[in-house]
Amino acid sequence: MTTSEGALHPDSVSRNKTLRRIGTFVSYAALSLIALLFLFPFFWMVSNAVRSNAEVLAVPVRILPQEYQWGNFVEALVSLPFGTFLFNSFVVASGVTAIVIAVSCLSAYSFARLKFPGREGLLLAYLGTLMIPQVMLVIPLFLVVSKLGWVNTYHGMILPMAFGSFGAFLLRQFFLGIPKDLDEAAMIDGASRLRILVTIIVPLAMPAIGLLALFTFMGQWKSFLWPLIITNGMDKATLPLGLTLFQTQQGTSWNYIMAGAAISMLPGIFLAVVLQKVIYRGIAISSGFGGR
Numbered sequence: 232m233t234t235s236e237g238a239l240h241p242d243s244v245s246r247n248k249t250l251r252r253i254g255t256f257v258s259y260a261a262l263s264l265i266a267l268l269f270l271f272p273f274f275w276m277v278s279n280a281v282r283s284n285a286e287v288l289a290v291p292v293r294i295l296p297q298e299y300q301w302g303n304f305v306e307a308l309v310s311l312p313f314g315t316f317l318f319n320s321f322v323v324a325s326g327v328t329a330i331v332i333a334v335s336c337l338s339a340y341s342f343a344r345l346k347f348p349g350r351e352g353l354l355l356a357y358l359g360t361l362m363i364p365q366v367m368l369v370i371p372l373f374l375v376v377s378k379l380g381w382v383n384t385y386h387g388m389i390l391p392m393a394f395g396s397f398g399a400f401l402l403r404q405f406f407l408g409i410p411k412d413l414d415e416a417a418m419i420d421g422a423s424r425l426r427i428l429v430t431i432i433v434p435l436a437m438p439a440i441g442l443l444a445l446f447t448f449m450g451q452w453k454s455f456l457w458p459l460i461i462t463n464g465m466d467k468a469t470l471p472l473g474l475t476l477f478q479t480q481q482g483t484s485w486n487y488i489m490a491g492a493a494i495s496m497l498p499g500i501f502l503a504v505v506l507q508k509v510i511y512r513g514i515a516i517s518s519g520f521g522g523r
Contacts, residue, residue, distance in 0.1 A: 273496075280304065280489035287485045300486070307477075307490040312465065316473035319385075321498070323458070323469060324451040326389040331447045332440060335398030340428045342399065343406035344414065354403075357396045365456065373460055383463050392457060398443050405439035406432060441506040449499050470495050 279287050282296040342354050372391045381387030417427045455471040462468055474491045477484040
């Protein structure tokens with residue numbers, strides 16, 4: 232076999248393939264190591280969930296339990312009104328997510344498509360609320376909710392947390408990438424702004440909406456501070472509050488806490504898997520869109 236000037240020698244081609252294979256192997260090995268590091272806390276949680284409480288606190292620490300106690304999951308469910316806590320968390324997280332998506336879609340469309348005086352200044356002021364820590368808002372929010380008589384109610388837990396600027400900013404950036412020609416074509420056919428938003432913009436923005444729904448639901452599912460402040464009984468307590476009942480004057484049942492935490496992760500994992508498919512499908516549909 233002969234090689235002309237400028238052509239790669241067979242040995243060079245073979246060496247390049249070998250280097251690419253080595254690079255691919257190193258990349259996969261590094262990614263696998265990073266994945267294991269991120270998954271280790273979840274493994275440790277499940278490992279402690281199937282131990283006795285004495286073994287959880289034992290020294291030296293063992294990676295795997297000496298005796299598996301799978302009944303800890305059952306004990307965690309029946310020793311407390313776990314079903315009530317799950318239901319309350321689901322109602323609050325779902326309610327906040329639904330309102331956030333609706334309000335964010337409307338406000339994002341206004342900032343992305345409508346032209347009105349002071350739009351940019353209003354947008355900056357709107358986004359400026361992101362810099363205000365939640366702990367600075369809980370006292371005035373509680374005073375307002377208390378005056379309205381919403382303490383220890385679902386709407387008292389949902390409505391104060393359902394309005395924020397993060398969702399509007401996220402969806403606005405995505406709406407800006409959808410061609411305005413679609414809006415103009417729909418207007419020629421007589422469609423209103425609301426119909427354009429619902430039938431054209433929202434279906435194309437499903438990747439961003441799915442991501443916002445996931446962030447919002449998981450953020451409210453694990454929320455602890457606001458439910459702690461606004462509730463005064465176990466009938467409206469959410470799951471993070473319910474797990475604290477395993478801490479008593481006699482000690483803390485860490486194995487039951489870990490078992491309850493593992494169970495509480497299942498809805499989030501299910502939602503992440505479902506919305507992952509929606510996000511991928513939406514990206515495939517809307518690929519190639521760009522511009523303002």
